[in-house]
Amino acid sequence: MRTAPFVSPSEIERETGFGKDQLRKWRQRFGFPPAESTADGKAAYSRKTISQLLLIKRLLEAGFRPNQVVGKPSRELEKLKLALSPPVPVMFRDESTQALIEQLKRTDLAGFSALLAEERAKRTLLDFVCNTVTPLMNGIGGAWSRDEIDIHHEHLCSCCVERLLHAEILKLKPKDGLPIPSVLLFSLAPGERHLLGLLMIEAALAEQGARTINIGSDVPLNILKLAAISCKADVVALSFSFAYPARDVVPTLLHLRRLLPPQIQIWAGGAGLSGIRKQLKGVRIMSDIGEAVTALNELTLQHSGTDKSSH
Ligand code: B12
Numbered sequence: 001m002r003t004a005p006f007v008s009p010s011e012i013e014r015e016t017g018f019g020k021d022q023l024r025k026w027r028q029r030f031g032f033p034p035a036e037s038t039a040d041g042k043a044a045y046s047r048k049t050i051s052q053l054l055l056i057k058r059l060l061e062a063g064f065r066p067n068q069v070v071g072k073p074s075r076e077l078e079k080l081k082l083a084l085s086p087p088v089p090v091m092f093r094d095e096s097t098q099a100l101i102e103q104l105k106r107t108d109l110a111g112f113s114a115l116l117a118e119e120r121a122k123r124t125l126l127d128f129v130c131n132t133v134t135p136l137m138n139g140i141g142g143a144w145s146r147d148e149i150d151i152h153h154e155h156l157c158s159c160c161v162e163r164l165l166h167a168e169i170l171k172l173k174p175k176d177g178l179p180i181p182s183v184l185l186f187s188l189a190p191g192e193r194h195l196l197g198l199l200m201i202e203a204a205l206a207e208q209g210a211r212t213i214n215i216g217s218d219v220p221l222n223i224l225k226l227a228a229i230s231c232k233a234d235v236v237a238l239s240f241s242f243a244y245p246a247r248d249v250v251p252t253l254l255h256l257r258r259l260l261p262p263q264i265q266i267w268a269g270g271a272g273l274s275g276i277r278k279q280l281k282g283v284r285i286m287s288d289i290g291e292a293v294t295a296l297n298e299l300t301l302q303h304s305g306t307d308k309s310s311h
Contacts, residue, residue, distance in 0.1 A: 006036070006044035016053040023053075030071035048074075055081060061151045063243060096132060097139045104140075104153050113160050125168055125207040129200035130289060133161055137196060158196055165199045169206045181211040182299045185233040187224050188217040189252045194241035197270050201237065204289050205296050221252070225259040234299055235265045237292075240272030249273060250280065257282045267295060 013019050023033055033049045045053075055077040059069045062081075069077060093101070096119050103112040119132045140157050143149045186202045188195060195217050206212045213231055215224070228236050236256070240249050253268055260266065262282070269286045279285055286292055 005047055006038050007047075007050055008042070008044055012045055012050075012053075015050055017057055018053060026066065026070050030066070032071035052077065058147070093139055094135055097135045100136055100157075101139055101143055101149070104157055105149060107153075107156065109156060109160060112157070113164065116160065116164055120164065120168065126204040126289065126293070129165075129204055133165075133196070133200055136161070161196060162199060165196075165203045169203050169212065172206050181209055182234045182296060182303060183231055184210045184212050184235045184237055184296075185224075185228050185231055186212060186214040186237045187219045187227075189238055189240070189244070189248075189256075190218050190220055191248075192240060192244050192272075193217050194239065194243060194270070197241065198237065198239035201239070201269065201289060201292055205292060208293060208296055209300070210296055221256050221259055224256065228260060228264050233264055235267055235295075236260060237267040237269075239270040240268065242271045244270075244272040246272065246275050249276065253280055253283045265295075265299075267292065 007015050009020050012023065026032055027035065033045060033053065036044055036046050036049060038044045052074050055074065056066075056069050059077065059080055060066065064080070069080065072080075096115065100112055100115055103109075103115065116132070120128045123131070136157070140149065140154055144151065144154055184202070184205060186198050188198060199214065202212045202214055213227075213233070215227055219227075224236065227233075238253070238256070249272055253266065257266060257280070266283045267286060268283055269288070269292070273285055273287075276285060284295060286295070
């Protein structure tokens with residue numbers, strides 16, 4: 001830990017991630033950071049200002065806007081950070097989660113991906129997403145909120161997990177003897193970038209024999225409607241994280257319901273739905289993977305019913 005009472009302008013970006021120009025703009029706009037100098041009159045930033053800038057960085061990473069945090073007293077910033085996500089107690093970390101997070105901290109992405117692939121090789125995709133990826137992502141969330149890792153580690157972890165899940169889904173062959181496979185279209189509503197939860201569901205359902213298409217994040221709903229119709233999708237599956245504005249979840253789902261033809265089902269899940277108490281007409285809200293597997297089996301039965309009647 002650096003103990004020098006001041007940090008020079010040339011070092012401020014390395015210490016806080018904020019460039020001189022950014023800080024100059026904030027000083028003009030918010031009067032923060034204050035103009036400080038060392039005893040011999042050289043421009044510099046005090047330790048107090050540095051720790052306030054690091055607090056501001058963390059709050060911006062959590063989705064706050066500069067006018068909500070820049071220039072606010074440390075006490076207030078600490079309170080905001082605490083309220084962000086109450087410090088997650090150090091959850092028991094199973095061995096693979098611990099090893100994966102340690103590799104991430106060392107940015108040993110080759111080691112990280114190799115260990116992840118090793119864990120995958122030991123189990124089904126369903127088991128892998130439930131017992132390796134879920135504890136890892138929750139461990140990552142906890143480590144970030146305790147300043148154990150930086151937000152860039154979350155991005156690096158996510159891209160490695162995404163790449164592996166996409167590769168595993170591509171390897172899956174349609175199951176023989178199954179009637180017409182169900183076509184599931186996966187997507188994230190505009191503004192939602194938490195793709196992993198949905199990809200984990202896709203992997204588990206693709207392993208069950210569904211034909212899955214994932215058009216990713218930030219898809220305008222009318223485009224999603226056109227894609228669903230042209231793919232002859234049986235289901236459109238969406239995911240909402242905690243970061244998605246809670247007030248927008250129900251209007252988004254009901255809007256999509258109005259857009260889609262009635263024979264296309266809507267399945268929705270994710271932490272962002274935890275506040276919804278009642279089922280929405282024409283939308284199947286699911287809390288976990290198990291419910292999705294059950295729903296898929298029901299759909300497959302429906303298809304086998306149609307299959308038999310068409311023969
Ligand atoms: C990884 C991650 C990211 C990654 C996402 C990468 C990616 N490609 O997905 C990145 C770095 C991009 C990111 C960005 C942000 N994030 Co983020 N993120 C996380 C983190 C660490 C893990 C989330 C995750 O991947 N979980 C995957 C699985 C394990 O969980 P899940 O999504 O809930 O899915 C499971 C179930 O819900 C269910 N399910 C999910 N979807 C569906 C759908 C169906 C149909 C079904 C049946 C089931 C189902 O099955 C899944 C598997 O069990 C969480 C912390 C946490 N512990 O949750 C923070 C977290 C969600 N993020 C948060 C925030 C604030 C943000 C940002 C705003 C930060 C910023 N300033 O930029 C941005 C917002 C981006 C946006 N617009 O969406 C906050 C939200 C808090 C809040 N109240 O707002 C959290 C909680 C972190 C925190 N502790 O504060 N994030």
